[in-house]
Amino acid sequence: MSLTVQMLGTGWAFSKKYNNTNALVQYKGYNLLLDCGFTAPAALHELNIKPYQIDGVFITHLHADHIGGLEEYAFQMMYTYKKKPVLFIPTTLRQAIWDYSLRGGLENPGENITSLEDYFDVHEIPVGVRTEIASGFTLETFLTKHIPDKPSYAVLLNDHFFYSGDTCFDLKLLNTLFYQRNCTAIFHDCQLFNPETVHATLDDLLTLPLEMQKIIYLMHYGDNMENFTDKIGQMTFAKKHQLYSFPLEEKSIY
Numbered sequence: 001m002s003l004t005v006q007m008l009g010t011g012w013a014f015s016k017k018y019n020n021t022n023a024l025v026q027y028k029g030y031n032l033l034l035d036c037g038f039t040a041p042a043a044l045h046e047l048n049i050k051p052y053q054i055d056g057v058f059i060t061h062l063h064a065d066h067i068g069g070l071e072e073y074a075f076q077m078m079y080t081y082k083k084k085p086v087l088f089i090p091t092t093l094r095q096a097i098w099d100y101s102l103r104g105g106l107e108n109p110g111e112n113i114t115s116l117e118d119y120f121d122v123h124e125i126p127v128g129v130r131t132e133i134a135s136g137f138t139l140e141t142f143l144t145k146h147i148p149d150k151p152s153y154a155v156l157l158n159d160h161f162f163y164s165g166d167t168c169f170d171l172k173l174l175n176t177l178f179y180q181r182n183c184t185a186i187f188h189d190c191q192l193f194n195p196e197t198v199h200a201t202l203d204d205l206l207t208l209p210l211e212m213q214k215i216i217y218l219m220h221y222g223d224n225m226e227n228f229t230d231k232i233g234q235m236t237f238a239k240k241h242q243l244y245s246f247p248l249e250e251k252s253i254y
């Protein structure tokens, strides 16, 4: 079986060229959206993908380029398609995504719509627990070093496909993924300038062993990406809308 990835966008938080870094992952017929930023609804439309074709959304953290499209998605699913979509949310973000991010726009006390569960079939994801989200499709989260005291998570799908979300450079995690978990693909955010702020820098990623670089796809990059195409070692710039396919063995938690 293969897992395919199609980036709805590959840009940084303020990109005007590449959309938000959000990904559509397909495995065994299951369509998982990794993050839903404010450009995601238009990006899905660009790809002629309807909201109801998404089987589940996973949220890495609460920055707008990762959740800003959830209000439209929720309204579309409720009022246009009359379906309750699945939302996979790290346990520590469950209350905050409603109280501090979605409630203002989605709450409607006059229609007794007062909670996240009124819009979504909510599945909390405990950190570090390999969770079967669909038959043979597992997801495991890792707390990332992004904004202090503001939880952000990376995901590992079926033990082999890693998606960083937003994180600073974390050599210990990357070594664990590559040498212990036998990761075969790493999609990683990349800040093209120094010094490191809240993302891994290209210079730090270039210090990785070449055999690791070969499986790294760079995303969440600046609009000046084209100035770096020959400066990324053995790594690859993930491109918006391009389809990537990775052979994966079936996994179950049992």
Ligand SMILES: Nc1ccn([C@@H]2O[C@H](COP(=O)(O)O)[C@@H](O)[C@H]2O)c(=O)n1
Pocket (backbone or CB within 6 Å): 012, 013, 063, 065, 147, 166, 197, 198
């Ligand atoms: N400590 C911080 C927090 C935020 N920023 C800026 O905000 C942007 C957040 O969006 P991301 O998707 O990139 O996480 C970030 O890009 C910074 O511009 C910061 O610099 N430092």
Ligand SMILES: [Zn+2]
Pocket (backbone or CB within 6 Å): 012, 013, 063, 065, 066, 166, 220
């Ligand atoms: Zn981001």
Ligand SMILES: [Zn+2]
Pocket (backbone or CB within 6 Å): 061, 063, 146, 166
């Ligand atoms: Zn962020």
